[in-house]
Amino acid sequence: MRLKSPARPTRRTAPPALAGDTAAPTPSAVRVYTATKRFDRSETDALSHVDLTVPAGSITVLLGPSGCGKTTLLRCIAGLETLTSGRIEIGDVDATDISAEDRGVAMAFQNYALYPNKSVLGNIEFPLRMRRVDRATRRERALRAAELMRLDGLLDRKPSELSGGQRQRVGIGRALVRDPAVLVMDEPFSNLDAALRDTMRAELVTLQRRLGMTVVFVTHDQVEALALADQLVVMRAGRIEQAGPPEDVYRTPATTFVATFLDGMNTFDAEGPFAAGSAPGAATVGCRTDHLRIGTGDGDDIDLRGQVLMAELRGRDRLVHLDIGGRRARMRVPADTRPDGEIALHVRRSDLHYFTADGVRCP
């Protein structure tokens, strides 16, 4: 994993491109207070006392493994699920008991959820039809949304005649056409191939900057999460593990779970060479895959010896699986380095992360 270019410029609220001369909608912040969700006939909470603020006009990414509650939280924000307890505010309005039909949150689905019997234009127009927008205005706004999503030549096609990327563009166009206060996206790109996913991701960021909308984006792909997020929220077992700017979450993971899920960080028991000299009380030591280095260190560095088990080529990098005195570890080296057999390794003490027995970062 590679960190993106240094601090991204803060996003400003751009003039909405879709609303035209009609009242410009202001993107709304979403606030979630102690949200708990338990499904019928379930023993555990799908969401447990979740507090979250989604700032207006920015992208918040919910990241976590499957079953962590990220999609449930998204569906609660959209109104497709009701909270067992807690409160959701959209803008300054308490939306907890407002049904999905009236909440005004737009959604892009993983499987696009296009109306199969309607054309591209019919799909995009549909939310406006349901809001009784008159025909001429409706057509004009739908065409503008279609143009924005680069669907110009496809307006009369049925969804079954489109490729996956085109379908998701229709899905996003349909979500954008009514200038929603909030746009939620449930793994919208996960059914697309890798190259297309990169393109769509870049398009989404460009679009969001241009329209200044509030986006909540769910994914289990950490690369996607880091690439998109203004605020990154890592979830686990119905709780928020850590929330903050993606750079902060990446650099200083709050728990061992965040460290391993976001970065695949190596974790070792704090003993032997990793004895926690500088952090009393630490039970676990974390070390990034690219902070394990080949060769002997100097000064205060920790010297190790490792046996190479195998290596995976990852494009520019090579991920080397090691056995360090019975501990499994992974090391990222440039692709042209091909370590083999037993090798000398070192790691700088300042690169180590210390965690308590509960997996919480030592202060």
Added chain:
Amino acid sequence: MTALLEASVPRRLRTPRRYVPALLVTPAATFLMVFFIVPLSTVMALTLFDYQPLTRSIRFVGLRNWDRILTSPELQQATVNTVLYAVLTVPVIVGLSLLAALGIHALPRWGGLWRTVYFLPTIATMAAMSVVWRWLFYPGTGLVDSTIGRLTGATDWLHSTTLALPAIAVIGSWAGIGSSMVMFLAGLSSVPQHLHEAGRLDGAGPWHRFWHITWPALGPSTMFALIIATRDALRVFDQVHVMTDGGPLGSTETLADLQWRYGVSYLDIGSGSIVNTVLLGLVLVTVAAQYLAGGRRLERAGAR
């Protein structure tokens, strides 16, 4: 690599022998031959003969049977009655079974119980059920006369030339709803949940979600239910035979019952065969018309 793969496949599996496809087609072909083509050809041929099953005499009479039957008032009335019966039952069956399916599909639980309740008439023996219904329609004291009859003055349905056919239609609808409903339930369960969610987020209320999402997806189910219900209606026999035997004054005589009357009661095999052929033609023409009029559109609309 390819060579390796081929070597590992037993020789007899590699290229199917020429007789294998023929072997696979044989059961279906035999079935089609024995139960469809042979009987159909026999019936067609019998229309041209005067065949006496008791004396086993058979005489070729050409088109004389056709001349006699096609111009007979019995056939004309039976055709009118049959079509009228279909007009009375098919919309009711398709409409009510759709409503029943929508209701059962929306139930959070006990859906299986209600499905069984609505399907029971379909699996019950029609002739036996007709006896029960005849009792319900019993003049004066039957359930129908003592309730609807008291309120509207319309009594003794089965002995009325105007109400007997509607009475038969009531029973036919009652019996036919189950199978159509099952087709609609199957169609409903194939509508993806996320489409309804997208509809809700787009601001569509229950009616618009039905009209824009559920109904288009039900296209194939609707078409199938319509065709099956029509076919069954045109072939109506059991309840007519048990409850009115075509009466009073032939007001409930349908093509299938007329065919029984000619072929079995009068032992006039030639005439019975002609009625049978007319019925077959009527079913084929009606289904083809339905398919051409709306079927293609409905089927395509459901395509995802």
